[in-house]
Amino acid sequence: MTGQEGPALRYGWTTGACATASTAAAYTALLTGTFPDPVEIVLPKGHRPAFALARERLDAGSAMAAIVKDAGDDPDVTHGALVSATVRRAEPGAGVVFRAGTGVGTVTKPGLPLPVGEPAINPVPRKLIREVVQRVAAEHGGTGDVVVEISVENGEELARHTWNPRLGILGGLSILGTTGVVVPYSCSAWIDSIRRGVDVARAEGLTHVAGCTGSTSEKLVERTYELAPEALLDMGDFAGAVLKYLRRNPVPRLTIAGGIGKLAKLADGHLDLHSKRSQVNFALLANIVGDAGGSAEFTHRVRNANTALEALTLCQEAGIPLGDLIATRARDFSLTTLQGAPIDVEILVINRAGDLVGHAPFEQR
Template identity: 80%
Template sequence: MSEGSGLRYGWTTGACATASTAAAYTALLTGTFPDPVEILLPKGHRPAFALARERLGDGFATAGVVKDAGDDPDVTHGALVSVTVRPAEPGAGVVFRAGAGVGTITKPGLPLPVGEPAINPVPRQLMSDVVAKVAAEHGGSGDVVVEVSVDGGEELARRTWNPRLGILGGLSILGTTGVVVPYSCSAWIDSIRRGVDVARAAGIEHVAGCTGSTSEKVVTELHDLPGEALLDMGDFAGAVLKYLRRHPVPRLTVAGGIGKISKLADGHLDLHSKRSQVNFALLAAIARDAGADPDLTTRIRGANTALEALQVCTAANLPLGDLIADRARQFCLETLRGAPIAVDVVVIDRAGTIVGRAGA
């Protein structure tokens, strides 16, 4: 259980692939599948996985486990992760292959070279370790081809960042600890970082952190940006700004709805409704400093939503959207701490109409 929350931990695709590798290689050497199969993860966890697929043939063995992401809303929860192990040429070591449902790297900037299967470095190490362990226990050479597949992985990958990152044909096999922490959003934040890496490797000099699909569409049309330049920021403004602070590009556009950008203007780096709220007193103060009369500031302070505050200001010919954009831009620059990045902010309403801009 996740400490303090009562939510269940789960296991990454990398952990599932490691367990499948251990079971398949054991069967290849002994003719018998261990079930359940236990593995050791980097932080000392020793989960045991029940096998959902077993197949032993001439010169190969396949084992598969169903991924349990615990109580995390993971897109791969319930997916069958399988590994087929075959002998490789003497001295080859562990050779990784992408089976059905596992993607292939097609763009630079990721932790693996172009053309490699999208099996990340830590899962590769975990699988290599269990190959060595099984080889030592059962007299194998450790020279094997490890082919990882995920049933339905190509379809599931369309719901991830993979196509934008240039990972084509399926999912990535992920995980640094092997453990999925419920609602940690670590995979989303990692995808933001990989998005920056891919954009930089492609020589893209202007990226956009967008809170959703509507703001992505607006920014694409406004700046004629390619797909590789779009960072699906969601609520994680801090992840975008902090990573760009260390890995800068010449220009950043931050785009989102009036509510989320209002939170950014108030100094929040996490824009989720459970972790930050629109500060109507701040909006009223911004409007007052721009010349709003006491009646208007009272109406803003009592507004139900940031959009309502915007609407009453628009009716009074006060550009609250621009003022919020400017304050959010200043906070972005403060967070970037002098990194050589030009920043502009675009604020939209629910229809996708631009209602505020700064730094353009």
């Protein structure tokens, strides 16, 4: 299979697209005795990728086809994974029955777009698989009544590097994709995971969630509160994704925890905290220090600091609580972004060692 070429980076295909193509090849072989290789499918936006088969097996009652996922130039944890579909005939009138094979997870908690107990094959991939089953059935005289079992080789191990365990998806990966296309570095999958994390937290009845920029800030939250794993949102750089989704789907208390540099950006009104899309505003830090009583000479030193951590160290030596001041501004901007949603916000600022260096507490005790 060859990913579509973009202007600079190569596009790839989702696990959902791979599962759909594998299903098309396996069902065709079950009806005709021959595997189409490569196998072409049509995706929602009109892409028509052709996938080479990596494995195939045909016996009297079932057919299996497998495809190696190509995520293009995106650093996708499932790049290179073997995605397979085993198709068996089902009872007349059954339609398409989905099963989780080895390496595909099962939904165990409410809040996701699938009922508890269902294979973690998301709605769009299910729709694509049903459509391809109907097409193959029409072309080759089948009934379209089949059991489709999707598997991902080493999927259970790969899933440990995803949000699935926290979301209550156990036993393996989710079969994902809304367009079938992986856009390199689009971050859409990460943002979708944040949203699903909020959905699960709400369905579990949790009243306090935490958005953390990384593992160090998450460890601080774990030391500070006894939150359920489902309450810990792997926010990364996407503060805006957390705040905007909570604005529409509120949880009473939100802790945002992160390093001084990233939260200085939030304090400056940035919702995307990645270094490529926002920078620390040292003029703002100098103004904050000046408002706190810093001399003109000292504020000049802060303005010319190389990093936010250096500015923090200078202020700690001078007795100016820059971490608390940044945290308060970040909390105020977060509350503004929430637009009056019934959510109380707390900010925890850390240094590289994971020590708390700034705090803006919840306003409602």
